[in-house]
Every structure is written in C-alpha cells, then in structure tokens.
Amino acid sequence: MKPSRSILHLRKLTKPSLLKRSQPQPRTMKSPPRKQLLTIPPPRSPPKNPTPSQPPRLTGVMMSTLGPNENREAGAMSLLAPGGKTPVYATAMMGIATLCVAVFVHPLGHLVTLVGVLLLVLSTFLANFFRDPDRVIPRDEGVLVSSADGHVMFVVRERAIGRRPSKAETESGEMESDEHTGEWLAKALDAPLSFTTEQRWERVPAGEEGADDVWRIAVFMSPLDVHVNRAPLASTITHMEHRTGKGCRSGPFRPAFRKESEFNERVRTVFSANGKGGHRKGMDIEVTQISGALARTIVPWSQIGMDLRRGQRYGMIRLGSRVDTRAPAARFTPVVVGAEAKDEDFPKGEYVYAGKTILFSSSRSE
Structure with a gap:
C-alpha cells in the first residue's frame, strides 16, 4: 500500500537538514577589527663570505663600476649648483608662459613666440652653466x-x-x-x-x-x-x-x-x-x-x-x-x-x- 501525500510531505519536513535550516540563528554583534601594529623586520646584513651561488646584496641606488683607486663622493648627485635654481627655473617658466600666450591668447605675429623661444634657450644655457655633476x-x-x-x-x-x-x-x-x-x-x-x-x-x-x-x-x-x-x-x-x-x-x-x-x-x-x-x-x-x-x-x-x-x-x-x-x-x-x-x-x-x-x-x- 502506497503512503499518502500527507505522509510524504511530513517526512520531508522532518529531514535533519531542513530542521537545521528552519531553526532561528541567534544574532551576534560583530566587534570592530582590532588595530594591528606594523612591524618592519631589521635589514638583513650581507654575508661576510659570499659564495658564487649567493652573491652579495647591493645597498644603495646608484651602481657603477669603480676601480680599486676610485671613490664616489658622498651624497647624491646635485643637478644644479647653489644659486642656479632661481635663474634656470624663472627663465624656463617665463618662456613657457610666453609661448602659452602666443598660442592661446594672441600671437602678435611671431614676436611673442620668438621671445618665448629665446627665454627657453637662455634657460637651457643657464642650466648648462650651473650644472654640478657627480664625480668619481x-x-x-x-x-x-x-x-x-x-x-x-x-x-x-x-x-x-x-x-x-x-x-x-x-x-x-x-x-x-x-x-x-x-x-x-x-x-x-x-x-x-x-x-x-x-x-x-x-x-x-x-x-x-x-x-x-x-x-x-x-x-x-x-x-x-x-x-x-x-x-x-x-x-x-x-x-x-x-x-x-x-x-x-x-x-x-x-x-x-x-x-x-x-x-x-x-x-x-x-x-x-x-x-x-x-x-x-x-x-x-x-x-x-x-x-x-x-x-x-x-x-x-x-x-x-x-x-x-x-x-x-x-x-x-x-x-x-x-x-x-x-x-x-x-x-x-x-x-x-x-x-x-x-x-x-x-x-x-x-x-x-x-x-x-x-x-x-x-x-x-x-
């Protein structure tokens, strides 16, 4: 004798998985995330006796090939000597501003353009004069x-x-x-x-x-x-x-x-x-x-x-x-x-x- 539809429906409702889903879950308050301190490990020192399979680490950004009797001066390379930034940057900005006026405002023939080009040339000359390269x-x-x-x-x-x-x-x-x-x-x-x-x-x-x-x-x-x-x-x-x-x-x-x-x-x-x-x-x-x-x-x-x-x-x-x-x-x-x-x-x-x-x-x- 086959079971009735009501009995089959009751069996489905009594399955463990359905009962587990139907039970109400208690609400829990989420605690704010705890702040974690960032710890920086100390730099690893290069090995005293590096092997061919373990080359020495390079410390520094500038890399060059120096001879046994050469030494690069301390400090980063200086692009311009003291007193050179103001005239170089000032003439460059004046040249750029003059060219912008010539292009977007009113060209006045080619006079304004010529002045802007001359100012940029002067800025280049001053930058070349005030340059201060690094030396070995x-x-x-x-x-x-x-x-x-x-x-x-x-x-x-x-x-x-x-x-x-x-x-x-x-x-x-x-x-x-x-x-x-x-x-x-x-x-x-x-x-x-x-x-x-x-x-x-x-x-x-x-x-x-x-x-x-x-x-x-x-x-x-x-x-x-x-x-x-x-x-x-x-x-x-x-x-x-x-x-x-x-x-x-x-x-x-x-x-x-x-x-x-x-x-x-x-x-x-x-x-x-x-x-x-x-x-x-x-x-x-x-x-x-x-x-x-x-x-x-x-x-x-x-x-x-x-x-x-x-x-x-x-x-x-x-x-x-x-x-x-x-x-x-x-x-x-x-x-x-x-x-x-x-x-x-x-x-x-x-x-x-x-x-x-x-x-x-x-x-x-x-």
Whole structure:
C-alpha cells in the first residue's frame, strides 16, 4: 500500500537538514577589527663570505663600476649648483608662459613666440652653466686633483721674488708700485711655501732650481665648462684672500685665457693637508680662483677653518674664468700637458675634470 501525500510531505519536513535550516540563528554583534601594529623586520646584513651561488646584496641606488683607486663622493648627485635654481627655473617658466600666450591668447605675429623661444634657450644655457655633476674621486696616495674643469693653459716652475707689503711696510715706503699689479715688497716670505700672503713669482731658468720652487698649473674654464671648484686634497682651509683686480684697488679685467689675467679679481685659498691621502700634515697648497673679462663674480662656499675632503666642492666662478694651482716642486711632479708645450695630442692643452683628474703625483714618500 502506497503512503499518502500527507505522509510524504511530513517526512520531508522532518529531514535533519531542513530542521537545521528552519531553526532561528541567534544574532551576534560583530566587534570592530582590532588595530594591528606594523612591524618592519631589521635589514638583513650581507654575508661576510659570499659564495658564487649567493652573491652579495647591493645597498644603495646608484651602481657603477669603480676601480680599486676610485671613490664616489658622498651624497647624491646635485643637478644644479647653489644659486642656479632661481635663474634656470624663472627663465624656463617665463618662456613657457610666453609661448602659452602666443598660442592661446594672441600671437602678435611671431614676436611673442620668438621671445618665448629665446627665454627657453637662455634657460637651457643657464642650466648648462650651473650644472654640478657627480664625480668619481681618485683614492691614490699622494696625489693632487684638479680644482676646475677646462683646458690646461701652461705648466711652469716658479720661485717667489716678492710679496704684498704689510701695513707698517706700506707706511714706511719700503714697497715698490706697479701700474698694473699694485704695490709689492721686493722680498719673498721667509717661508715661501706657507703662502700666508700673495707673492710675486717668476719662472725658474733651467739649472737654477731651488728647494722653495713651486709648480703652477693654470686651467682655463670656458662658459661651456662646469664652473664648480673642488679641493685638491683632504685639508683644512687656513687662508682666504680676496683682491679686486689691481693690488687692493679695482683694475682691468683681461680675458681669462690670457696669462696676464692672473691679476684680475681673484680669491686665493690655501689648503693645509690634514695628514690623509698620503700627504704630510701641514703641507700647504695654494689655489687661486681668477675671474675673466665676462665673469666677475667668484662665489666661495667655504671659510677659514673648514675641513674638506679631497674633491669636495668649495666654490665656483660664474662664466668664463681660470684657476691656478701651486704646489711645492720638491714634493710633486706635474702629470698633465699644457697648451704651451704645443703637444700634437693636446693642441689646446689637456682637458681636466675637477675632483677627478690628477694634476700632480708625489715625487717622494711622506
């Protein structure tokens, strides 16, 4: 006998799954999510002895191939030298705004467009002039690096034959006066290699070399070169002296590529070695920043008593200019070629880079 429909419907209602679904579920209040503290694991140190299957980790963003005697200067690359951002960005924004006026407002023929293009060209020139690239600094012992970018004008051996008079010597009338270079005392310093004041120099004839001679290397910087100057060695600045073109008075401004420009407006800086880099502590190097006929602005970023690393930036000269470096001839040998040598490989003189190119190598161990 078949079961009736009512009995079959009752069996379906009494199934465990249906009974479970039909039972009301108690409501529960959801608690807000608990805040979790973010923990950053400490950086893993690279293995001391990496194996071929486990290469050392690179720490840092900048990667380059450096030689055993090279060292990249600390800090990130500076795009523009101090004082360069305002003129570069201002002329660029003015050029863009002028072009927008020419395109969207009223062209006024092609005059406004021409002005905008000229402003952008000027901004590009200023950016090229104020550029301040990173440099790979040599780590060789006992060397002096270039303080400027440019062509080497000449390499000459000199000796001191005079100096600037003191105030008492000026009042006593012991000095002699030169029309173009100012007042001098016809006597060198007792210690010429201390460079405590500006001295008068002359070339040393062959066979008359002395213990107090110096090597002078002059580097000419054109308006297209980098104009940031760098320290030739790890040192402390002991003297800084500014002169305005003719002794202590204003005078002529000759083009920087002429040798006579050494008496233009200039800043003379004496670097005293701090004992690092293979140099005897207390040895002095003189670097003179000389302005040209176009550029008459020397911008020092350092001051007396400041410690500098080899190749560290310490100032700049705006537009075309020149930098002279004097080093004791008894301790150093020049390793670059000047234009005066008339070398076929370097007709304009060897091109050097500030903080990177070695100008002098040590001729004796310290």
